[in-house]
Amino acid sequence: MTEPLLEARRVSMQFGGLTAVNQVDLAVHPGEIVGLIGPNGAGKTTFFNCLTGMYRPTSGEVRFAGALLPPKPRRVAMAGVARTFQNIRLFHNMTALENVMVGRYCRTRTTALDAVLRLPRHRREEAETRAHGLQWLEFVGLEGAVDALARNLSYGDQRRLEIARALATDPRLLLLDEPTAGMNPQETREAEALITRIRWLGLAILVIEHDMRFIFSLCDRVTCLVRGEVLVEGDPATVQGDPRVIEAYLGAPVAGGPEEGDRA
Numbered sequence: 259m260t261e262p263l264l265e266a267r268r269v270s271m272q273f274g275g276l277t278a279v280n281q282v283d284l285a286v287h288p289g290e291i292v293g294l295i296g297p298n299g300a301g302k303t304t305f306f307n308c309l310t311g312m313y314r315p316t317s318g319e320v321r322f323a324g325a326l327l328p329p330k331p332r333r334v335a336m337a338g339v340a341r342t343f344q345n346i347r348l349f350h351n352m353t354a355l356e357n358v359m360v361g362r363y364c365r366t367r368t369t370a371l372d373a374v375l376r377l378p379r380h381r382r383e384e385a386e387t388r389a390h391g392l393q394w395l396e397f398v399g400l401e402g403a404v405d406a407l408a409r410n411l412s413y414g415d416q417r418r419l420e421i422a423r424a425l426a427t428d429p430r431l432l433l434l435d436e437p438t439a440g441m442n443p444q445e446t447r448e449a450e451a452l453i454t455r456i457r458w459l460g461l462a463i464l465v466i467e468h469d470m471r472f473i474f475s476l477c478d479r480v481t482c483l484v485r486g487e488v489l490v491e492g493d494p495a496t497v498q499g500d501p502r503v504i505e506a507y508l509g510a511p512v513a514g515g516p517e518e519g520d521r522a
């Protein structure tokens with residue numbers, strides 16, 4: 259197999275006396291979709307925060323394309339890792355396009371002075387950023403909502419907008435934290451189709467999700483965390499059939515594959 263794009267080695271995160279993530283190893287290879295599952299409080303979001311520089315892990319290291327990732331969100335984004343959040347974090351009083359343009363600013367070189375003086379470089383980059391943002395809005399299916407305020411979009415559209423903003427940073431790896439949370443079945447199917455199209459662009463994806471149908475139909479590999487530790491890791495069939503996963507997470511055997519709308 260190719261070298262991992264992302265490699266977490268023995269990552270741990272403690273909050274006082276609580277060990278939220280304990281010696282977790284995880285690798286994502288180029289073009290892969292890897293699922294991260296586990297019961298509530300298993301440490302999934304904390305682990306994402308360790309990967310994206312929001313937390314400095316208590317121990318362990320995170321490498322991206324072979325280099326150590328610094329625990330600084332902006333540097334992580336510039337390295338090529340983008341994410342969405344469990345609780346949508348958009349700029350609610352900005353338009354859809356403005357939200358996506360904000361994502362792009364980690365790739366522009368305009369200084370505050372260029373902007374204030376409206377120097378040619380600023381005007382050129384602003385036009386490029388706008389065109390780029392429009393492309394991503396079209397990619398996620400929001401071309402009809404360019405000028406809509408983020409707060410006026412439906413829940414499913416807000417999630418799509420968050421993904422467009424993440425894509426605007428030109429990532430090689432996209433981390434999605436519960437992308438279908440709160441979605442109806444139709445929106446969930448649309449999110450699945452969108453994630454498949456993102457993979458076709460050549461991006462790798464690491465996704466936290468409670469919808470088992472989604473995880474087992476979309477992912478190449480799945481890691482199950484329980485109480486901060488890796489319980490099982492493997493291909494979807496292996497993880498789905500593992501009695502420890504069924505007991506710790508699914509609660510009951512999933513006969514013949516999970517049903518539509520199965521949620522833990």
Ligand SMILES: Nc1ncnc2c1ncn2[C@@H]1O[C@H](COP(=O)(O)OP(=O)(O)OP(=O)(O)O)[C@@H](O)[C@H]1O
Nearest residue numbers: 273276278296297298299300301302303304305344
């Ligand atoms: N900033 C923090 N300070 C203290 N404890 C925290 C903090 N963040 C998370 N925890 C604790 O760490 C543990 C793991 O939480 P985390 O949110 O990572 O789990 P999760 O698997 O993402 O859960 P869920 O599926 O409910 O989102 C929990 O016991 C949580 O209370």
